[in-house]
Amino acid sequence: MCGSDLHVYRAGAVPSDRIPALCIAGHEPAGVVAFVGPGVSEDVAKIGDRVMVHHYSGCTRCDQCRSGWPQMCTGMEYRLYGTNENGAHAPFMRVPAATLVRLHDSLSFEAGAAIGCGTGTAWGGLERLGDVGGSTLVVFGQGPVGLSATMLASARGARVIAVDVAPERLQRAEQFGAVQVIDPAEVDPVEVIREATLGRGAPLVLETSGSSQAATSALACLAPWGRACFVGLGGKVEFAVQDVLKTQMSIMTSWSLSIVDLSRCADFIAQNRLPVDDLFSHRWRLEQAAEAYVEFDKQSAGKGVFVF
Structure with a gap:
């Protein structure tokens, strides 16, 4: 299912x-x-x-x-x-x-x-992002697709930060290899991610939840030249070009x-x-x-x- x-x-x-x-x-x-x-x-x-x-x-x-x-x-x-x-x-x-x-x-x-x-969709998103080995990857959403991404990316050598509002899903994300978990209902995920990356932001982000709020955070936590891939259905990705022009970010989607x-x-x-x-x-x-x-x-x- x-x-x-x-x-x-x-x-x-x-x-x-x-x-x-x-x-x-x-x-x-x-x-x-x-x-x-x-x-x-x-x-x-x-x-x-x-x-x-x-x-x-x-x-x-x-x-x-x-x-x-x-x-x-x-x-x-x-x-x-x-x-x-x-x-x-x-x-x-x-x-x-x-x-x-x-x-x-x-x-x-x-x-x-x-x-x-589900797991294949996570794989497809990681393929769109490129080589994740040795990089910090933030995975927004830890449902079946997000957990699969955490598992696959960790096995491919990424340092995965997992974001979700459900404690049981965050616990499973740790079991699947996440080095850090964040509950956005308790803290500002963008602030925590920037702290965890020494102020630089995350070079890679995968959004799987379909939440518009998560999509906004996904873009806000990107490092310069960062890459964000969106696979979650239902959300909206909105930004003012003037606000992000100098970030040189890349935004992409992945369909299974x-x-x-x-x-x-x-x-x-x-x-x-x-x-x-x-x-x-x-x-x-x-x-x-x-x-x-x-x-x-x-x-x-x-x-x-x-x-x-």
């Missing part, structure tokens, strides 16, 4: 141009290949393969699709599983063979599901990750034996979906997953 699933859930049964009626939710799939269509060679997919699914499909012909970014497809409206194409909250899911990425035997299906979107980086992210996690499974606080059976969504909608716990 991903926070983005809540957008569809909260919309209810009212279809829109983007969300058709009776579309099965779920865009973080991992499982076993049960059937293979005609013309699919065994080196691409065969029955019994453990796989993750890159949850987008496009025309397969444009430059974006060919480079592994079907969500950026220019040849057609891309298909997003769980939103405008049936998703993974069902016993079976039909996808093009080209969306499959083999899942390492050392990784659980839960880990594969997380890597497919390519299918190439999905594979690279899984490789990195397997090689470094990162505890992705520890992101999950709730495991549900598919028949508990109604109960699971009610609980997940509270957004008071960690990540949830359907297992069967």
Whole structure:
């Protein structure tokens, strides 16, 4: 279960141009290949393969699709599983063979599901920021994406400062490698970050919470020539050019990750034996979906997953 699933859930049964009626939710799939269509060679997919699914499909012909970014497809409206194409909250899911990425035997299906979107989104944001090794990185928000970023960036050699208003999430951030945690409800995060960086500010910031207030703090705590990447949905990033012109900062966004980086992210996690499974606080059976969504909608716990 991903926070983005809540957008569809909260919309209810009212279809829109983007969300058709009776579309099965779920865009973080991992499982076993049960059937293979005609013309699919065994080196691409065969029955019994453990796989993750890159949850987008496009025309397969444009430059974006060919480079592994079907969500950026220019040849057609891309298909997003769980939103405008049936998703993974069902016993079976039909996808093009080209969306499959083999899942390492050392990784659980839960880990594969997380890597497919939430943890993969964190990876994509870090890739946009560039080499984080040896640098201070501030991660705003310590939900599943933010915690994944803290874990991955720490493993990649960054000095991570984690920001969140929930004490239990900050505690988990420390477990995942954060060297310092900040509760913005208790202190001014910008002031604390500048103190922690000897007055310079942070060279790297990743905003995952979707909070406009966090976005403002993210820009305010940047060092000269700093880079900020925004992945959290729902917030606004606003600034007066005159106020920030001399900072030479770079602002960017990151939208999940390519299918190439999905594979690279899984490789990195397997090689470094990162505890992705520890992101999950709730495991549900598919028949508990109604109960699971009610609980997940509270957004008071960690990540949830359907297992069967």
